[in-house]
Amino acid sequence: MGNLGQPIARADGFVKVTGTARYAGDQNQVGQLYAVLVASTVPAGRVSAIDTRAALAIPGVTRVLVAADMPRIHADLDKITVPPLATRFIPMQSDTIVHEGQPVAIVVSESLEAAEAAATIVRVSYERAAFIVPETAAVVSADPKKGSYSMSNALEFNKGDAPAAIAAAPVKAGAAYTQPSRHANPMEPSATIAAWKGDHLTVYDAVQHLPAVQNVMAAVFGLPATSVRVVSPHTGGGFGAKAFVWPHEILAAMAAKVVRRPVKLVLSRQQMYGMVGPQPQMVHDVRLGAGADGKLLGVSHAATNITGVTEDYVEFGAVPGRTFYACDNIATSQRIRRGNITLPTFMRSPWDGPGSWALGSAMDELARTLNMDPLDLRLINYAETDPESGKPWSSKKLREAYEEGARRFGWRTRVKGGTRDGHWRIGCGMADCSQGQARFHSTARVCLKADGTARIESSFCDIGTGPATIFPQIAAEVLGLDPKQILAVAGDSDLPYSGPTYGSGTTISTGAAVQHAALGVRAKLARLTGWPAEDVTMRDARIMRGNEARTIREVLGEAGVSELTSDGAFDLPGGAFVDMGSSAFPARTFGAIFVEVGVDQELGLLRLRRATGVYSAGRIINPRTARSQMIGGIVWGWGMAAMEASHFEPTLGRWLAKDLAGVALPVNADIPPDIDVGFVDEFDANSGPLGAKGIGELGATGVAAAVGNAVYDAIGLRIRDLPITPEKILAA
Amino acid sequence: MSKHQPTISRRDLMRNSAIAAAGAAVVPVDSAGAAGSTSKQFEALAMVHVEINGVDHQLELPPRVTLLDMLRERLQLTGTKKGCNRGECGACTVLLDGRRVNACLVLAVAAAGRKVTTIEGLSDGPRLHPVQQAFIDHDAFQCGFCTCGQIMSAVGCIAEGHTGSNAEIREWMSGNICRCSAYPQIAAAVEAAAREKA
Numbered sequence: 018m019g020n021l022g023q024p025i026a027r028a029d030g031f032v033k034v035t036g037t038a039r040y041a042g043d044q045n046q047v048g049q050l051y052a053v054l055v056a057s058t059v060p061a062g063r064v065s066a067i068d069t070r071a072a073l074a075i076p077g078v079t080r081v082l083v084a085a086d087m088p089r090i091h092a093d094l095d096k097i098t099v100p101p102l103a104t105r106f107i108p109m110q111s112d113t114i115v116h117e118g119q120p121v122a123i124v125v126s127e128s129l130e131a132a133e134a135a136a137t138i139v140r141v142s143y144e145r146a147a148f149i150v151p152e153t154a155a156v157v158s159a160d161p162k163k164g165s166y167s168m169s170n171a172l173e174f175n176k177g178d179a180p181a182a183i184a185a186a187p188v189k190a191g192a193a194y195t196q197p198s199r200h201a202n203p204m205e206p207s208a209t210i211a212a213w214k215g216d217h218l219t220v221y222d223a224v225q226h227l228p229a230v231q232n233v234m235a236a237v238f239g240l241p242a243t244s245v246r247v248v249s250p251h252t253g254g255g256f257g258a259k260a261f262v263w264p265h266e267i268l269a270a271m272a273a274k275v276v277r278r279p280v281k282l283v284l285s286r287q288q289m290y291g292m293v294g295p296q297p298q299m300v301h302d303v304r305l306g307a308g309a310d311g312k313l314l315g316v317s318h319a320a321t322n323i324t325g326v327t328e329d330y331v332e333f334g335a336v337p338g339r340t341f342y343a344c345d346n347i348a349t350s351q352r353i354r355r356g357n358i359t360l361p362t363f364m365r366s367p368w369d370g371p372g373s374w375a376l377g378s379a380m381d382e383l384a385r386t387l388n389m390d391p392l393d394l395r396l397i398n399y400a401e402t403d404p405e406s407g408k409p410w411s412s413k414k415l416r417e418a419y420e421e422g423a424r425r426f427g428w429r430t431r432v433k434g435g436t437r438d439g440h441w442r443i444g445c446g447m448a449d450c451s452q453g454q455a456r457f458h459s460t461a462r463v464c465l466k467a468d469g470t471a472r473i474e475s476s477f478c479d480i481g482t483g484p485a486t487i488f489p490q491i492a493a494e495v496l497g498l499d500p501k502q503i504l505a506v507a508g509d510s511d512l513p514y515s516g517p518t519y520g521s522g523t524t525i526s527t528g529a530a531v532q533h534a535a536l537g538v539r540a541k542l543a544r545l546t547g548w549p550a551e552d553v554t555m556r557d558a559r560i561m562r563g564n565e566a567r568t569i570r571e572v573l574g575e576a577g578v579s580e581l582t583s584d585g586a587f588d589l590p591g592g593a594f595v596d597m598g599s600s601a602f603p604a605r606t607f608g609a610i611f612v613e614v615g616v617d618q619e620l621g622l623l624r625l626r627r628a629t630g631v632y633s634a635g636r637i638i639n640p641r642t643a644r645s646q647m648i649g650g651i652v653w654g655w656g657m658a659a660m661e662a663s664h665f666e667p668t669l670g671r672w673l674a675k676d677l678a679g680v681a682l683p684v685n686a687d688i689p690p691d692i693d694v695g696f697v698d699e700f701d702a703n704s705g706p707l708g709a710k711g712i713g714e715l716g717a718t719g720v721a722a723a724v725g726n727a728v729y730d731a732i733g734l735r736i737r738d739l740p741i742t743p744e745k746i747l748a749a
Numbered sequence: 750m751s752k753h754q755p756t757i758s759r760r761d762l763m764r765n766s767a768i769a770a771a772g773a774a775v776v777p778v779d780s781a782g783a784a785g786s787t788s789k790q791f792e793a794l795a796m797v798h799v800e801i802n803g804v805d806h807q808l809e810l811p812p813r814v815t816l817l818d819m820l821r822e823r824l825q826l827t828g829t830k831k832g833c834n835r836g837e838c839g840a841c842t843v844l845l846d847g848r849r850v851n852a853c854l855v856l857a858v859a860a861a862g863r864k865v866t867t868i869e870g871l872s873d874g875p876r877l878h879p880v881q882q883a884f885i886d887h888d889a890f891q892c893g894f895c896t897c898g899q900i901m902s903a904v905g906c907i908a909e910g911h912t913g914s915n916a917e918i919r920e921w922m923s924g925n926i927c928r929c930s931a932y933p934q935i936a937a938a939v940e941a942a943a944r945e946k947a
Contacts, residue, residue, distance in 0.1 A: 026885055026886070026888070027885070027888065027890075029893065030884075030885040031877075031885070032893075033890055033893030033896050034868075034877065034881040034882075034884050034885055034890075034893075034896060034897075034900060035828070035868065035869070035871075035872055035877070035881065036826075036827070036828015036829070036867070036868035036869050036897045037828070038893055039827065040827075040830075040894060042827075042830075042831070043821075043827035045822075045825065074788045075788045075791055076788060076791045076792060077791065128811075128822075129818055129822050130791075130811055130813050130814055130818065131791060131811075134790075134791070134813070201928075202928055203892070203894070203928055204830070204832045204838060204840055204892065204894040204895045204926065204927070204928045204929075205830070205832070205892070205894040206831070206832070251892070251893065252892065253830070253892045253893070253894025253895075254891075254892040254894060254928050254929055256928070283831070285834060286832070286833040286834065286835065286837075286838075480892055481890070481891030481892025481893065481894075481929050482891065483891070641888050642888065642891075644888070645888050645891055645929075645931055645934060646891075648930065648931070648932075648933060648934070649891060649929045649930040649931065650930075651930075652930030652932060653930060676833065676835060676837060677832075677833050677835075677837035677838050677926060678835070678837045682926055682928065683930060683932070684923040684924075684925075684926055684932075685918075685919040685920075685922045685923045685925070685927075685932045685935060685936060686919045686920050686923040687923075687932075688919070688930070688932040688933060689933075690915050690933050690936060690937070692933050
């Protein structure tokens with residue numbers, strides 16, 4: 018297929034397989050102290066006293082910091098919005114407790130062991146207050162004054178009259194679909210090493226956006242951004258949990274300031290539940306009305322998510338209701354329930370992941386009611402233009418993805434649902450994958466050297482998604498070099514500003530800035546050669562015009578320079594930080610997922626047997642890293658469908674399990690080798706100069722619905738509450 | 750229907766086993782030590798003599814230090830990662846006398862007199878071990894945080910002979926979580942490396 022680039026191996030492969038890649042927690046500073054956070058054991062109330070004597074008696078423990086020891090937050094932080102500040106509630110600025118797991122004290126010690134031991138004997142007394150269980154709290158509208166999360170999309174949307182259209186429709190389907198809170202659980206726990214030199218702060222951090230940490234830290238201490246440097250050469254997975262700036266990062270920098278020594282803080286796995294946010298528990302009420310021919314006459318999608326008491330995080334799970342299918346009557350709404358939990362946050366895949374589960378299940382129910390193939394129902398309701406705005410898509414080749422996916426999976430000739438294979442009943446299901454496309458302002462610098470090597474500089478971080486591999490490919494294409502000759506230098510806030518690694522936005526944004534910078538270098542080289550920039554191409558370390566060719570070395574040698582540097586940018590209209598595609602062409606990625614499952618009705622077991630995902634996601638720079646992204650997404654979807662849940666314990670007011678044993682995640686034995694991934698040939702000319710879009714989140718959408726639909730196909734049981742665990746199958 | 754209809758169903762069997770397992774799990778739980786005894790525990794140091802990647806090390810440590818924290822914080826062998834510190838994720842997998850273990854569940858003193866191999870001791874200079882090369886060739890990682898543990902686990906898995914089939918590899922590699930979820934690629938890499946060794 019024409020849109021696929023070279024499937025080269027990862028640029029950071031060697032350092033990652035040899036253990037030489039340094040993650041935040043691998044960094045050490047001369048004279049550093051270890052910090053361990055003491056977390057609140059109550060979900061609401063206030064700290065009445067902290068007895069630190071026993072902890073301080075442990076050899077090596079230098080300080081036990083409590084709220085009174087902490088510097089006050091500078092007023093500059095008021096100017097930083099929430100997000101990228103994850104929450105404006107910074108613990109240890111007062112004695113208030115708003116959720117279990119919130120930091121209340123910090124043990125600082127010469128050794129990690131002493132700090133850990135001391136943290137267990139810091140005696141905290143509490144004045145408990147009644148707490149609110151979020152799942153059963155009153156449903157309310159989001160307050161725009163409680164953070165900016167609620168302003169990132171429409172809380173209410175109405176086109177036509179959906180309730181009336183659904184009421185009058187000859188065929189109806191839909192129900193309430195629920196899903197639990199889930200934690201991102203990147204393998205690398207969050208870690209921050211903070212070191213002060215006078216008024217200059219250096220932070221080694223596990224992040225998805227370095228400049229956000231830089232700006233927040235500067236604001237917390239009332240410093241100019243230039244006084245803060247953030248270093249993050251490798252991030253051990255993020256999935257949203259490291260997207261925004263969480264309080265522990267600020268507390269680490271404060272502790273280092275107070276003790277006047279570098280401080281190393283690594284969260285425990287348990288603290289990853291209490292100190293960074295989850296994807297919130299949600300209830301979706303989806304109602305569909307259709308004609309006898311399957312044409313949708315009305316779509317209604319009302320989503321409710323839980324949030325904390327400090328800010329209103331809104332999980333815009335109703336977005337699919339107004340973007341997936343063509344319909345004249347659409348109503349969507351978003352509401353929240355507030356309770357005493359860590360503030361929820363974006364997690365792979367935000368908005369469309371939860372929403373595609375509910376809508377994809379309802380569409381399958383409609384297809385069953387109509388006695389129609391679910392793929393045909395989707396073709397009948399194909400959205401040629403964006404149903405929300407009526408505008409043309411930036412690009413969409415979902416029809417081709419349906420066709421290719423169905424062909425590769427053998428959808429039209431699939432085994433009949435309920436067919437037996439030993440103890441297993443076989444079922445097949447499919448659903449739509451789609452994700453909104455964020456674009457972020459980004460810059461990059463490219464430097465071409467006389468020896469035919471080049472360097473890319475930008476403050477992006479490679480969290481495993483592959484920019485350090487594909488950005489050299491982008492520059493190499495412009496400069497006619499082997500990607501191996503190009504080094505990407507990243508993960509340092511001293512480098513040119515890059516947008517974040519979330520929102521599926523890195524390739525489309527920073528990748529475009531890299532391309533722009535490379536084009537700038539090529540234009541400079543053309544000028545030195547005396548040829549018009551628009552006439553030249555580059556190949557094999559030479560610049561060419563027609564039949565003429567000069568080597569890079571010759572041209573630079575004659576000019577007496579050793580290298581050429583150019584800055585590039587990806588600018589958004591109006592100088593925006595972020596948008597969701599151009600205003601004329603809404604941007605989205607699309608795809609279809611087909612799965613085959615086995616269900617053991619006697620034991621309640623559910624197993625994935627095979628899956629095929631084919632995607633319409635623009636140009637693919639590196640099909641090898643892209644395939645891994647999509648496989649990872651499908652496995653995430655399987656986890657959502659069949660395994661993952663963080664339950665809030667309503668009597669204790671805390672997460673029931675805070676580890677990797679009580680919260681099941683997919684492991685190798687859960688995932689079959691037959692995960693088939695494909696991309697349709699596509700170039701999105703309207704979203705950016707690369708023709709590419711983002712794929713980091715797309716793969717995890719739709720999967721849960723496809724699995725639920727396959728379970729129905731296998732045993733005739735419709736499970737509307739995730740995850741689909743044995744007791745739900747056995748209850749039938 | 751089978752002629753030999755079992756008198757209890759598979760579901761009952763599972764239910765009864767679960768009850769038995771729950772019964773076995775009831776063990777007395779020690780309460781947290783008092784402050785005085787905790788500080789005393791830090792005054793007594795243990796001498797640990799251990800061979801790591803072919804090099805002899807002698808360290809004086811509080812006995813509570815784990816093999817993982819000794820490697821990471823005292824010897825700066827940071828390729829071995831801490832993902833959970835409870836033996837749930839496998840990111841800290843190392844070889845102890847050739848056998849794979851979670852370094853977070855082994856006290857440093859328990860490694861005394863034994864041979865430890867970490868990821869840093871696996872490759873022969875710039876020449877990668879076949880398992881390391883197979884992980885690159887199969888794109889068997891993304892963020893790379895679990896990768897060193899996966900590779901050490903794979904070396905152990907191959908040495909144990911648990912590579913008879915893709916399904917067997919997946920079962921015996923399931924103590925190592927990869928949240929980026931490169932599982933099919935990991936299983937393929939282990940399969941390829943095992944073939945190369947055979």
